[in-house]
Amino acid sequence: xxxxxVDVHAKPQTExxxxxxxxxxxxxxxxxxxxxATVTCGSCGKERRIIHCCKCFYCGIxxxxxxxxxxFKEEDL
Numbered sequence: 452x453x454x455x456x457v458d459v460h461a462k463p464q465t466e467x468x469x470x471x472x473x474x475x476x477x478x479x480x481x482x483x484x485x486x487x488a489t490v491t492c493g494s495c496g497k498e499r500r501i502i503h504c505c506k507c508f509y510c511g512i513x514x515x516x517x518x519x520x521x522x523f524k525e526e527d528l
Contacts, residue, residue, distance in 0.1 A: 459494050459512060460522050476511045494518035 463469045475493045482490050483501060490501045493512035505519035506512070514522050 459510070472510060472512065479513050492518050494522065 459472060459475065463472060479490050479493065488500060489498050490504055490513045491498050492504065492515040494514055495518050497515055499515045501513070504513045504515055505523075507514065507522060512522075
């Protein structure tokens with residue numbers, strides 16, 4: 452997966468940011484359908500087992516445990 456162009460933890464401001472997030476969700480969906488075991492974190496890009504990741508109900512992106520705490524505002528960077 453290429454380097455992220457937008458901050459996935461902030462609300463999308465432009466159409467380009469919305470499409471970037473849709474591309475992340477599409478990439479993760481293909482990964483899950485392909486091997487059903489691992490997925491790439493939508494924020495840091497590390498590959499993790501899907502059972503250790505959290506999927507945001509609103510944006511649909513999978514996050515690793517560290518990034519999910521940031522995404523769900525449990526801790527700051």
